Amino acid sequence: MNTPNVTMTVRRLGPATCVIDIQGEVSAAAENALMDAYTQAVSAGARDILLNFSQLEYMNSSGIGLLVTLLIRANRHAPRLRLLAMGLSEHYRQIFELTRLNEAIGIFATEAEALAA
Template sequence: MNERIATMDVVALGSGAAAIAISGDVTAACEQDLMAAHEQATDDGAKTIVLDFHGMDYMNSGGIGMLVTLLVRGQRRQQRIAAVGLTEHYRQIFQLTRLDEAILLFDSTDQALAGTAG
């Protein structure tokens, strides 16, 4: 299988928030890159992490597992985790796996910031 390598770009959003823009295929193979991006955002003082999936092409069960690992790391740091840019298909997967109970889903980054404030 020739999968597209995922990229993780950290974008400071101000007010203790950061986005991780995720592009490509989200599989267990990109775990190190996602965790490094999370560390960068955390080191920059982010208490809210917005996972931006607008550039994601594909996610498999390994990618879901990696998000659970990220969620645990975020909870240990008292961070709020939100997601934007999921297609309807991946929103359904988040709902079926109940991941949407821990990672709040929003339509936009502005909505995510408003919905996680506090």
């Protein structure tokens, strides 16, 4: 597997909300980083996990597959957990629309909007 070129940082935004800041490239190589960040957020008691894509530099189809896998995992193991997204550029919004991820993951422009939802 290729070397991951991504950094994922987990931070708390509210009492039950964690943000995963994604910086770099989301491809198959990002699997461990994404799953580790998710586990960290769930362990911190998050009921809402907000994926922050504002520093996303590149995503291929394997990266979208990872997001679907993460969503399925979250739905299966924590049905009340919500996976949200923010900071998507128009290009990445279109990819979410193409792959119909936008029908399963709430998309927001800002953290404040996501918190208010």
